Amino acid sequence: MEHLTTEGRAPAADAKRRQEFLDLLCAWNDAFAASSGRRRKAFLHTYGCQMNEHDSETLLGMLLAAGFEEATDQNEADLILFNTCCVREHAQTRVYGNVGALAKRKLEQPGLLLGVCGCMMQQKEVSAALYKRFPFVDLVFGTHALPDFPALLYRAAVLGERVFDGRGEESVPEGLPICRKKGASAFVTIMYGCNNFCSYCIVPYVRGRERSRAPEDILKEVKGLVKEGYTEVTLLGQNVNSYGKDRAGNGCTFPELLRLLNSVEGLERLRFMTSHPKDLSDGLISAMAECERVCKHIHLPVQSGSDEILRRMNRHYTASDYAQLVKKLRASVPGIEISTDIIVGFPGETEEDFEATLRLVEDVGFCAAYTFMYSPRIGTPAASWPNQIPDDVKHERLARLNALQAKKCVENNEKYIGTVQEVLVEGCDEREGQNAFGKTSAFKMIYFPGDESLIGKMLKVKVTKARSNSLLGEACTESVK
Ligand code: 5AD
Ligand code: SF4
Numbered sequence: 001m002e003h004l005t006t007e008g009r010a011p012a013a014d015a016k017r018r019q020e021f022l023d024l025l026c027a028w029n030d031a032f033a034a035s036s037g038r039r040r041k042a043f044l045h046t047y048g049c050q051m052n053e054h055d056s057e058t059l060l061g062m063l064l065a066a067g068f069e070e071a072t073d074q075n076e077a078d079l080i081l082f083n084t085c086c087v088r089e090h091a092q093t094r095v096y097g098n099v100g101a102l103a104k105r106k107l108e109q110p111g112l113l114l115g116v117c118g119c120m121m122q123q124k125e126v127s128a129a130l131y132k133r134f135p136f137v138d139l140v141f142g143t144h145a146l147p148d149f150p151a152l153l154y155r156a157a158v159l160g161e162r163v164f165d166g167r168g169e170e171s172v173p174e175g176l177p178i179c180r181k182k183g184a185s186a187f188v189t190i191m192y193g194c195n196n197f198c199s200y201c202i203v204p205y206v207r208g209r210e211r212s213r214a215p216e217d218i219l220k221e222v223k224g225l226v227k228e229g230y231t232e233v234t235l236l237g238q239n240v241n242s243y244g245k246d247r248a249g250n251g252c253t254f255p256e257l258l259r260l261l262n263s264v265e266g267l268e269r270l271r272f273m274t275s276h277p278k279d280l281s282d283g284l285i286s287a288m289a290e291c292e293r294v295c296k297h298i299h300l301p302v303q304s305g306s307d308e309i310l311r312r313m314n315r316h317y318t319a320s321d322y323a324q325l326v327k328k329l330r331a332s333v334p335g336i337e338i339s340t341d342i343i344v345g346f347p348g349e350t351e352e353d354f355e356a357t358l359r360l361v362e363d364v365g366f367c368a369a370y371t372f373m374y375s376p377r378i379g380t381p382a383a384s385w386p387n388q389i390p391d392d393v394k395h396e397r398l399a400r401l402n403a404l405q406a407k408k409c410v411e412n413n414e415k416y417i418g419t420v421q422e423v424l425v426e427g428c429d430e431r432e433g434q435n436a437f438g439k440t441s442a443f444k445m446i447y448f449p450g451d452e453s454l455i456g457k458m459l460k461v462k463v464t465k466a467r468s469n470s471l472l473g474e475a476c477t478e479s480v481k
Pocket of ligand 2: 194196198201
């Protein structure tokens with residue numbers, strides 16, 4: 001068979017070929033189970049954002065379709081896969097440490113398969129260095145090779161090759177098996193890649209250009225999820241507001257997509273992330289206001305409150321443009337909560353620039369802010385700029401920003417005390433006797449007494465107390481649905 005060649009990289013994936021490799025892997029795993037009395041198990045480490053989490057759901061889907069079982073503990077695994085992130089250095093360093101720590105285990109368990117994939121492996125120099133530094137790693141592949149995982153795994157696992165695939169061709173894969181987390185909420189990718197090239201960010205280099213899925217494929221997936229019992233869907237993309245722009249009339253815009261999905265019978269909640277402020281249109285604000293299933297929350301990264309820093313970050317908006325957007329959103333979608341991402345210590349950030357960020361945080365009143373110290377990423381423009389900020393200054397600014405945001409969070413949460421909120425129950429937690437938890441439409445986490453039988457239900461919960469990152473409450477007797 002031509003596609004079983006051991007030369008070069010595996011051929012482009014299509015559903016039929018992928019299935020052939022899954023079948024071959026299944027047969028290999030079945031033979032092992034017949035002789036050993038147990039099935040091979042796979043364990044996945046996932047770093048980074050929701051896109052990566054969702055890629056891991058796809059990797060796991062393919063592994064299960066290939067006849068593996070999921071291991072709950074790395075120590076019982078026959079295959080360990082690291083799905084990596086490279087957005088900040090910290091995530092990258094952890095991968096080196098965790099992969100390196102498996103050298104001894106590989107000596108004791110020679111049949112153990114080790115793979116490293118994801119964004120970090122889409123950077124040529126980094127993946128080549130890791131492949132060289134850790135000769136006991138069997139399989140290395142980047143984000144663009146993900147649809148070909150069954151073929152690559154076949155070569156590593158069955159043919160015993162060391163496999164490296166850093167291909168650059170971008171695709172819009174359809175029909176991959178996905179093993180989602182249990183519960184009521186599911187991720188659905190609507191687009192891949194990013195065209196924005198913010199000067200600090202590595203994502204456009206490792207995820208490629210914006211590629212939108214066809215609306216009919218997204219609709220079919222969402223309808224299928226509702227049939228499986230999911231009631232909340234989060235649409236994923238690096239910049240969902242530019243969804244469809246690359247399809248040149250052969251599709252729809254993001255607001256149109258929201259309206260299309262809003263009509264899916266049985267779907268309770270529709271969320272999306274991430275939105276770039278420069279592309280947030282009036283059309284989207286109207287769609288959010290008019291679609292009853294679209295939740296009252298938007299994740300809208302501001303990154304900085306200083307116009308000069310925003311300009312150098314290549315963000316294409318000013319702090320006052322951002323404040324205007326917030327005003328419009330709040331006027332059109334009453335009760336909407338806004339969360340954000342902020343970077344401190346960007347090259348050249350002065351105390352005045354940082355204070356502008358603090359002022360913006362004070363004025364906007366975010367429900368949550370994910371705050372980061374700037375991390376230079378090789379290959380991005382800002383990494384080679386002068387005036388890099390010393391670590392101690394970054395730490396000090398981050399601490400001040402976090403202290404302010406913690407105070408704002410409590411203030412913001414206090415307004416909910418005494419109100420009754422609709423909560424989609426996600427799970428149970430043993431802490432403080434507040435066993436069940438779930439989110440409001442506005443993305444507020446509420447803990448309240450309850451048990452596992454409530455998971456997946458939509459309940460009315462009365463808020464009794466505000467904490468910095470969550471609310472406490474009591475379930476009202478009747479459920480909403
Ligand atoms: N350093 C620090 N934070 C970064 N982010 C992206 N690149 C970097 C970097 N080089 C943050 C941004 C983005 C979030 C996902 O990660 O705030 O919105
Ligand atoms: Fe990175 Fe900017 Fe694209 Fe977000 S919009 S992924 S920060 S380049």
